[in-house]
Amino acid sequence: MKLLSVEGLSVRAGELELVREVSFAIAPGERVGLIGESGSGKSLTALSLMGLLPEGVSASGTAVLGGHRLLGVPEKRLKGLRGRTVSMVFQEPMTALNPLMRVGAQVSEVMTLHGRDRAAARARTLDLLDRVRLPHPAQIARAYPHQLSGGQRQRVMLAIALANEPDLLICDEPTTALDVTVQKQMLELIAEVAPALLFITHDLAVVASMCERVLVMYGGRVVESGPMREVFTRPRHRYTEGLLDASRLTPRGTRLPTIKGSVPSAGAFPEGCVFRNRCPHAGPRCETEPALTGEAHGYACWHPGD
Amino acid sequence: MRGRMNAGLIVGGTLVALVVIAALVSFVWTPHDPTLVDAARKLREPGGGYLLGADKFGRDTFSQLMVGARTTLYVGIVAVGIAALIGAPLGMIAGMTPHGWLSELVMRVNDLVFAFPALLLAVMLGAVYGAGTLTAMIAIGVATVPAFARVARAATMQVMVTDYILAARAAGRGRMAIAGRHVLPNIASMLIVQASVSFAIAILAEAALSFLGFGTRPPTPSWGRMLQESQELLFSTPRLALWPGLAIALAVLGFNLLGDGLRDYLDPKLRRIRERTRRSERSGGPTKEGLRGVSEER
Ligand SMILES: Nc1ncnc2c1ncn2[C@@H]1O[C@H](COP(=O)(O)OP(=O)(O)O)[C@@H](O)[C@H]1O
Numbered sequence: 001m002k003l004l005s006v007e008g009l010s011v012r013a014g015e016l017e018l019v020r021e022v023s024f025a026i027a028p029g030e031r032v033g034l035i036g037e038s039g040s041g042k043s044l045t046a047l048s049l050m051g052l053l054p055e056g057v058s059a060s061g062t063a064v065l066g067g068h069r070l071l072g073v074p075e076k077r078l079k080g081l082r083g084r085t086v087s088m089v090f091q092e093p094m095t096a097l098n099p100l101m102r103v104g105a106q107v108s109e110v111m112t113l114h115g116r117d118r119a120a121a122r123a124r125t126l127d128l129l130d131r132v133r134l135p136h137p138a139q140i141a142r143a144y145p146h147q148l149s150g151g152q153r154q155r156v157m158l159a160i161a162l163a164n165e166p167d168l169l170i171c172d173e174p175t176t177a178l179d180v181t182v183q184k185q186m187l188e189l190i191a192e193v194a195p196a197l198l199f200i201t202h203d204l205a206v207v208a209s210m211c212e213r214v215l216v217m218y219g220g221r222v223v224e225s226g227p228m229r230e231v232f233t234r235p236r237h238r239y240t241e242g243l244l245d246a247s248r249l250t251p252r253g254t255r256l257p258t259i260k261g262s263v264p265s266a267g268a269f270p271e272g273c274v275f276r277n278r279c280p281h282a283g284p285r286c287e288t289e290p291a292l293t294g295e296a297h298g299y300a301c302w303h304p305g306d
Numbered sequence: 307m308r309g310r311m312n313a314g315l316i317v318g319g320t321l322v323a324l325v326v327i328a329a330l331v332s333f334v335w336t337p338h339d340p341t342l343v344d345a346a347r348k349l350r351e352p353g354g355g356y357l358l359g360a361d362k363f364g365r366d367t368f369s370q371l372m373v374g375a376r377t378t379l380y381v382g383i384v385a386v387g388i389a390a391l392i393g394a395p396l397g398m399i400a401g402m403t404p405h406g407w408l409s410e411l412v413m414r415v416n417d418l419v420f421a422f423p424a425l426l427l428a429v430m431l432g433a434v435y436g437a438g439t440l441t442a443m444i445a446i447g448v449a450t451v452p453a454f455a456r457v458a459r460a461a462t463m464q465v466m467v468t469d470y471i472l473a474a475r476a477a478g479r480g481r482m483a484i485a486g487r488h489v490l491p492n493i494a495s496m497l498i499v500q501a502s503v504s505f506a507i508a509i510l511a512e513a514a515l516s517f518l519g520f521g522t523r524p525p526t527p528s529w530g531r532m533l534q535e536s537q538e539l540l541f542s543t544p545r546l547a548l549w550p551g552l553a554i555a556l557a558v559l560g561f562n563l564l565g566d567g568l569r570d571y572l573d574p575k576l577r578r579i580r581e582r583t584r585r586s587e588r589s590g591g592p593t594k595e596g597l598r599g600v601s602e603e604r
Pocket residue numbers: 013018036037038039040041042043044045054057264265266595596597600601603604
């Protein structure tokens with residue numbers, strides 16, 4: 001039984017196809033990583049599941065979370081699911097809290113919003129702040145966002161996300177904006193408290209430590225997916241291979257810039273295999289689009305590595 | 307979270323406070339009855355209990371100025387109140403749904419009203435409904451609506467692209483909750499600044515209308531009408547024009563300075579938050595795309 005199943009999710013902005021035919025599923029309690037360079041369509045995929053795409057951008061396909069359809073349903077229905085059945089933590093903790101509201105009020109609001117009474121919400125707020133390991137919860141609850149550090153604020157965002165015990169937590173680069181020293185603690189916390197997790201990052205080391213399964217995205221497509229260990233030790237798609245090589249540290253500690261070139265802007269990806277213009281193994285066959293093949297470990301590449 | 311006091315705030319605040327105090331005191335005490343006509347005191351020179359002298363009807367100028375302050379504030383408060391109550395919600399609606407038809411309509415109607423000078427509107431309303439303080443206030447208020455709507459719209463649009471609005475929506479908050487709890491508090495400072503500046507404009511407009519005979523009716527004292535009544539004596543008794551003129555100028559200056567001062571006072575707070583945000587971005591990881599990028603690329 002799947003908790004979330006996504007079939008043929010496409011996201012477009014007018015004529016431009018930003019995400020194309022993405023399909024995946026998450027089982028209850030499963031932690032799935034979504035990786036890829038910046039501009040691959042990871043955030044748009046997550047936002048379309050939340051129904052929070054920016055204006056002028058729309059999603060098609062089907063996505064079902066615990067029996068609730070997420071795509072093509074009225075805003076009113078989604079509003080009841082957001083923050084209750086599915087929650088999201090964003091990249092930027094410094095601006096994700098209302099600067100003029102006390103932290104505690106922002107945490108308890110998400111509970112009263114979904115039907116809990118005020119007193120219960122206030123009591124639970126302190127529990128939640130404690131659960132995300134914030135010291136002196138009562139003091140933090142009374143503070144304004146600018147009085148907290150980035151790491152503390154991100155913990156508050158996590159508390160808000162967990163307030164209504166959602167079935168699925170989506171994190172979009174939750175530690176990218178944090179100091180390296182706080183990143184690790186934050187990741188451990190997320191791994192510990194998340195019910196089921198869709199974890200977005202461009203940092204492979206992070207995903208390796210967090211997730212059981214991984215989806216590799218490039219050019220708005222899922223180009224490879226499978227169990228974490230298998231994909232990382234035996235990548236098939238040449239893009240995944242490149243990513244892994246690039247993340248490997250040389251003895252001197254510098255990264256090898258193995259993937260040549262940079263991610264094209266939306267709409268400027270080549271026909272056929274989207275990775276073709278950067279791939280060292282590209283051949284004539286790559287001018288037609290490869291389909292995602294393979295069962296548990298799938299990849300979309302004409303000349304896979306082994 | 308306090309900004310720094312600045313000269314505009316202090317000078318403007320003092321001038322405004324003087325007007326307010328004069329108006330409040332005038333309710334309980336004035337040196338003389340400001341409307342009492344007395345031929346014996348006609349054009350009485352200053353001195354002997356008549357601090358600024360008397361006008362051509364023998365009315366005490368100082369007392370008239372005090373009660374005139376009341377009229378000025380009354381008109382300003384009602385006019386700005388009308389403008390804010392109509393303009394701010396309209397601007398917020400327009401700002402929260404920048405591509406909706408309602409937003410489009412709001413901005414078009416706004417342009418229409420904007421094209422009408424307050425004075426012209428007041429003269430027209432006065433011609434139809436009769437001149438008077440109420441007509442003047444409504445006309446000035448309606449003519450000031452677009453200024454509020456514009457400020458509210460621009461400020462709302464700024465707030466709407468911030469991450470905390472996205473986070474609020476991710477938490478399941480609806481439009482009304484977002485408007486009331488997140489947008490309004492965060493644009494309030496800009497609305498306060500606008501109110502102060504609009505107040506200055508309203509004072510000037512009321513004075514002009516009263517001067518033209520379309521504003522406050524006699525016998526209610528008004529700075530604009532005092533100016534008008536002093537016209538024929540401008541060369542023989544210039545002080546009769548000087549004092550109300552000075553009162554108008556200082557009150558307008560006061561509200562304008564207060565507006566500027568408030569802007570500087572309230573802004574550093576926001577600026578500091580923005581700076582801190584930028585700093586954290588710089589010290590963070592190497593790639594900073596994500597939602598910020600998404601909203602900027604639109
Ligand atoms: N509102 C939008 N309109 C048009 N293009 C967009 C919009 N938002 C994002 N994009 C484009 O879609 C692509 C994927 O963006 P995104 O999902 O943010 O990537 P990622 O999160 O993997 O870095 C990028 O090329 C980006 O420029």
